[in-house]
Amino acid sequence: MLTAEGITQSYGGTVVLRGIDLEVNPGETVGLIGPNGSGKTTLVRLLSGEETPDAGSVKLKGRELSAWSPRERARRVAVLPQEGLPPVAFTVEEVVTMGRHPHQGPWPWTGREDRKVVDQVLSQTSLERERHQSVDRMSGGERQRVAIAKAMAQQPELLILDEPTTFLDISHQLAILDRIRSWQRKEGLAVLVVLHDLNLAAQYCDRLLMIQNGALVREGTPADVIQSSAIREVYGVEPVIIPHPLTRIPQVLLRPESVDRRSRLSKESVSFSADSRYTFG
Amino acid sequence: MTSNNWLLRLAGWSFLLTAVLLFSAVTAVTMGAAEVGFFEVWQVIGHHLFGGWMSIPEPDPATGAIVWKIRLPRLVLSVLVGASLAGAGVVFQGLLRNPLADPYILGVSSGAALGAAIALFTEWGSAVLGGWTVPAWAFALGCFALFLVLRLARVGSVLRTETLILSGVVIQTFFGAMLTYVIATISAEELKQIHLWLMGSLALRQWDQTMAVMPFLLTGTALIWMFSRQLNLFALGERSAGHLGVSVRRTRLWLLLMATLMTAAAVAVSGTIGFVGLIIPHIMRMIAGPDHRVLIPVSALAGAILLMWADTLARTVLDPRELPVGVITAFIGAPFFAWLLKRRRSW
Numbered sequence: 001m002l003t004a005e006g007i008t009q010s011y012g013g014t015v016v017l018r019g020i021d022l023e024v025n026p027g028e029t030v031g032l033i034g035p036n037g038s039g040k041t042t043l044v045r046l047l048s049g050e051e052t053p054d055a056g057s058v059k060l061k062g063r064e065l066s067a068w069s070p071r072e073r074a075r076r077v078a079v080l081p082q083e084g085l086p087p088v089a090f091t092v093e094e095v096v097t098m099g100r101h102p103h104q105g106p107w108p109w110t111g112r113e114d115r116k117v118v119d120q121v122l123s124q125t126s127l128e129r130e131r132h133q134s135v136d137r138m139s140g141g142e143r144q145r146v147a148i149a150k151a152m153a154q155q156p157e158l159l160i161l162d163e164p165t166t167f168l169d170i171s172h173q174l175a176i177l178d179r180i181r182s183w184q185r186k187e188g189l190a191v192l193v194v195l196h197d198l199n200l201a202a203q204y205c206d207r208l209l210m211i212q213n214g215a216l217v218r219e220g221t222p223a224d225v226i227q228s229s230a231i232r233e234v235y236g237v238e239p240v241i242i243p244h245p246l247t248r249i250p251q252v253l254l255r256p257e258s259v260d261r262r263s264r265l266s267k268e269s270v271s272f273s274a275d276s277r278y279t280f281g
Numbered sequence: 282m283t284s285n286n287w288l289l290r291l292a293g294w295s296f297l298l299t300a301v302l303l304f305s306a307v308t309a310v311t312m313g314a315a316e317v318g319f320f321e322v323w324q325v326i327g328h329h330l331f332g333g334w335m336s337i338p339e340p341d342p343a344t345g346a347i348v349w350k351i352r353l354p355r356l357v358l359s360v361l362v363g364a365s366l367a368g369a370g371v372v373f374q375g376l377l378r379n380p381l382a383d384p385y386i387l388g389v390s391s392g393a394a395l396g397a398a399i400a401l402f403t404e405w406g407s408a409v410l411g412g413w414t415v416p417a418w419a420f421a422l423g424c425f426a427l428f429l430v431l432r433l434a435r436v437g438s439v440l441r442t443e444t445l446i447l448s449g450v451v452i453q454t455f456f457g458a459m460l461t462y463v464i465a466t467i468s469a470e471e472l473k474q475i476h477l478w479l480m481g482s483l484a485l486r487q488w489d490q491t492m493a494v495m496p497f498l499l500t501g502t503a504l505i506w507m508f509s510r511q512l513n514l515f516a517l518g519e520r521s522a523g524h525l526g527v528s529v530r531r532t533r534l535w536l537l538l539m540a541t542l543m544t545a546a547a548v549a550v551s552g553t554i555g556f557v558g559l560i561i562p563h564i565m566r567m568i569a570g571p572d573h574r575v576l577i578p579v580s581a582l583a584g585a586i587l588l589m590w591a592d593t594l595a596r597t598v599l600d601p602r603e604l605p606v607g608v609i610t611a612f613i614g615a616p617f618f619a620w621l622l623k624r625r626r627s628w
Contacts, residue, residue, distance in 0.1 A: 079524040083518065
């Protein structure tokens with residue numbers, strides 16, 4: 001679906017990305033992880049066609065991304081930016097209908113097909129009751145649900161998300177990621193998601209790409225990437241990694257400095273954490 | 282069922298405002314030094330528009346002349362100018378995502394006024410441009426002023442409200458000074474003209490001036506309405522608009538040019554009338570919602586009504602003397618602006 005080869009990008013002499021290769025296939029969720037300033041957001045801008053790389057190429061369905069018109073591209077790629085949906089005075093229904101824009105003609109009105117899709121999306125996302133509610137009266141988590149519904153109305157084949165859960169509480173984080181996963185399963189969507197939270201990334205992604213200083217350092221299944229050595233190297237912290245008691249997917253626990261000093265206690269703290277309800281970090 | 286309820290809103294508000302506009306127009310024409318009755322106005326209009334097919338007699342030549350030659354052209358012009366200033370205001374506020382943007386505050390009006398004054402008093406370029414000299418100059422300098430304001434206001438890549446307004450004030454002051462200078466050096470005996478350009482006035486306007494700006498204002502409003510869905514997407518932010526398939530740069534440039542052209546055409550015949558483009562989009566957004574498909578037409582209608590009444594007041598309040606109409610709009614607009622500043626919510 002989306003392939004990138006050797007993308008390199010620099011701003012004012014500073015190299016932000018160096019020779020990144022990646023691929024996102026239909027039906028697959030690829031997670032992009034890495035510390036702040038590692039170049040994740042720049043990579044998302046290049047992969048969504050907002051900017052073109054200094055060197056290397058980004059191809060959507062085998063065709064250079066810059067060769068697509070913005071409209072054609074928007075029919076295939078939906079992007080949820082980090083800022084999410086601003087508190088606009090439009091109603092939920094109006095915002096979801098905005099997702100139909102790339103499918104609509106030059107006239108300002110909405111067609112029958114558009115209304116059908118919007119109705120479907122509203123019922124799938126259980127937003128029917130709120131359809132006439134103004135978005136500026138909603139919380140951040142609810143707005144993110146509307147943003148996802150808008151992306152669904154766009155009917156893309158590739159969905160790019162830049163830290164969709166950053167400002168949300170744990171229940172909204174799970175709700176959003178579950179919603180995206182069930183949408184993906186149904187439509188065979190390709191998903192590329194930037195996540196800060198390594199535990200969520202491990203649980204929701206089929207493949208992880210770890211970047212550091214603009215270069216790809218690890219790539220593979222969550223079990224391949226979420227390893228003490230990689231996390232120590234890239235994030236500079238000493239993690240404790242344990243399998244999730246239900247899914248066996250590796251989960252990262254953090255070790256405060258004080259625990260390090262009392263290293264004899266560390267074994268106990270691990271077993272305590274594994275039992276606790278805070279495995280999502 | 283998903284309703285197309287913006288269409289209902291548009292139809293309802295347009296019908297109501299058009300009715301108010303028509304009723305106001307006829308009432309406004311009766312007002313003034315010479316007594317003219319309500320039905321006489323209809324008679325004169327009927328006589329001129331349909332006199333060819335139906336025999337509608339003119340009440341008497343004097344009344345006919347007052348209505349058709351003096352009051353009506355000016356009234357129609359106030360409608361056109363009010364509609365375009367309000368329409369341009371909607372575009373500026375929507376594109377810049379800033380509730381305080383309007384053609385006057387952004388300095389576009391001052392630039393256009395300077396351009397129009399240069400064209401009128403020097404007649405530079407009239408050999409090539411002919412009848413288009415004044416609007417062309419007004420447009421060119423209006424664009425220049427807008428360009429300067431946007432350049433000044435941009436800190437990094439963000440456009441902050443405070444800096445935008447300050448830049449507008451700077452450019453407005455500078456272009457205002459240049460305008461005064463140009464008029465003072467070129468025609469010392471016509472210093473009264475400065476008054477007209479600085480505060481805006483529709484006094485002594487004839488049909489030919491009204492007809493000259495009409496195409497700009499009508500096509501301008503129609504064209505920006507064609508972009509109303511894109512303007513809605515801009516409310517989500519320029520990045521999101523881009524992700525939804527809007528060619529952000531091209532659309533923004535095109536809309537800014539259209540709004541500036543509408544402002545320039547209005548300013549070329551009326552000088553700088555402030556606050557219409559600020560108040561009207563605001564009030565209409567509050568009562569008719571943020572959807573630009575509704576907002577653009579209803580704001581144009583409401584702007585027309587506001588300026589028509591403002592101009593009627595301007596010519597009757599101190600009768601037989603005239604007030605510049607910009608004085609009236611500033612009396613209403615400045616307190617409104619102050620109130621907005623105090624209760625401003627971020628968009």
